[in-house]
Amino acid sequence: MSISPNSEYILVVDDVPANLKVIVQTLGDEGYEVSTAISGERALKQISYDLPDLILLDIQMPGIDGFETCKRLKENPQTKDIPIIFMTALSDSESIVKGFTLGAVDYITKPFQVVEVLARVKTHIHLQQLRNNLEKEVAKKTNQLTQALEELQTSQTQLIEKEKMSALGELMAGIAHELNNPIGAISNNSQHLENYIKDILHFLFLYQKYYPNPAEEIIENAEHIDLDFLIEDLPNLITSMKAGSERIKFLSTSLRTFSRNELNNDQKVSCVVHNHIDSTLLILNHRLKANKYRSAIEVVKKYGDMPEIKCFPGQLAQVFMNLISNAIDAIDEFVKKTEFYKFKFQPQITIYSRINQDKTGVIIRIKDNGVGMSEEVKAKIFDKLFTTKAVEKGTGLGLSIAYKIMVKNHGGKLWCESTLGHGSEFILELPIG
Known part of the structure; x- marks a missing residue:
């Protein structure tokens, strides 16, 4: 019925x-x-x-x-x-x-007995209604509490990230500022030094040309200081000093880029993506070096021709920092778990870049041959506070923040392809404009 x-x-x-x-x-x-x-x-x-x-x-x-x-x-x-x-x-x-x-x-x-039947039926119908209403109210309150908890976690995540990036930005900006003066002095003076040494060496050659028979003491001193070697090696020293100063200047620029405070700035600026990747690699160079478990991590760059893009440079540098750091962690974990250091294993991070098919954006792929992930872990990696690392190794905020920066702040995409035991690859897609 x-x-x-x-x-x-x-x-x-x-x-x-x-x-x-x-x-x-x-x-x-x-x-x-x-x-x-x-x-x-x-x-x-x-x-x-x-x-x-x-x-x-x-x-x-x-x-x-x-x-x-x-x-x-x-x-x-x-x-x-x-x-x-x-x-x-x-x-x-x-x-x-x-x-x-x-x-x-x-x-x-x-x-x-009619009265008894109706009394008992009414009582239990009423009790059932009360139970149903209570269950609905509990479900409603539970949903409200869940939403409140998620909002609290989001607020905490944003606060932690804001304070962390603010402190880190101030530290890096301070370091970069302190480096500027000595870098400038070394860089500027190295050019003068190179010119002075060229003049002195030319002056010395003139002496040798017009006074080919020096005193015995001069001959002994030339042998003692190995004058021929000094004359040959001095240009190499100057070249090395100039290269070192240029590297420090690049590191200082990288630190300033990474420390940029863009939390209250909604204006994107033009940047060259490859420069930010190279800056990140320079900052992380100490972690790429060989350790007691493995040889040095080889970084293979397969950069394609790409235009400048509009972005928040500091935030983008943060994403690269997180993804490349995670790739290094994955390789180290893989080596320790499998004891590959006993065999011939070449740890490697490969970075690809290209324009997407419709030429509206750029694609960057960061691939490692580390430990990889199971399907279950891969499904959760961008969740807030999810991490497979030990407590002292991280908060679990990194990938969720990287995802937010890519998707919400830049209108791009970030996803992962991985197989347990066969490495991981993170793919970023950024709009050009």
């Missing part, structure tokens, strides 16, 4: 038509929607497609009795919470206890 969604629906199960008639008329007069079944089997079938709010269940029936019907209903997750009231002519305490043990909430004795 059709059941109104605004009234309580009661199923009455009894094999005696006279009993059904009395109960149906009594409950119908009170406004309840009533359906009937003449056996436990029919009741179970009917309930499978139309769940009642309450069941009145006779104990003594042919086929499966009321006890067995109740047992099956309570074993089914879909019907286990429907309140069941037994209808019985049995008044022995053992049957009553058995009914309650199986999960019944109450019982009505035959012959029926």
Whole structure:
């Protein structure tokens, strides 16, 4: 029969038509929607497609009795919470206890007393409504608490990141500032030094040309200081000093880029992606060197021709720092787990770059031959606070922040391809404009 969604629906199960008639008329007069079944089997079938709010269940029936019907209903997750009231002519305490043990909430004795039937039905309908309302309220409060917790975690993550980047930015900016003066002095003076030495050497050559027979003391001193070697090696020293000063200047520039405070700046600037990757590699160079477990990590650059892009340089540098650091961690973990240092294993990070097919963005791929990830881990790596590292190795914020920077701040994409034991590859896609 059709059941109104605004009234309580009661199923009455009894094999005696006279009993059904009395109960149906009594409950119908009170406004309840009533359906009937003449056996436990029919009741179970009917309930499978139309769940009642309450069941009145006779104990003594042919086929499966009321006890067995109740047992099956309570074993089914879909019907286990429907309140069941037994209808019985049995008044022995053992049957009553058995009914309650199986999960019944109450019982009505035959012959029926109308007042008693209605009182018990109304009570348990009301209790069921209270339970349903309570469950809804609990679910609502749980959902609110979950949302509040997520918002709190997001706020904490942003606060931690803001403070961390602010402190790190101030530190790096300070270091870069302190490096500027000595770098400038070394860089500027190395050129003057090179010119002075060229002049002195030319002056010395003139002396040797016009005074080929020096005094004995001069000859002995020239041999003592190995004058020929000094003359040959001095240009090499100057070249090395100039290269070193240029490297320090590049490192200083890299530190300033990484320390840029863009938290309150919504203006993107043009930048060359390859420069930021190279800056990151320079800052992480000490971690790429050989250690007691492995040889030096080989960095293979497969850069394609790419235009400048509009971005937040400091944030982009942070993403590269995180991904390349993770690649180094993955290689170190792989080597330690597999003891590959006993064999010929060349740790490697390969960095690819190219323009995407429709020429609207650039793609950077950072691939390592480290430990790799399972499908379960890969599915969670961009979640806030998820990490597979030990407590002292990280907070679990890095990849979630990198994802936010790429997707939310730059309108780009970040995803990962990885197989456990066969390395990982992180792919970034950034719009050009």
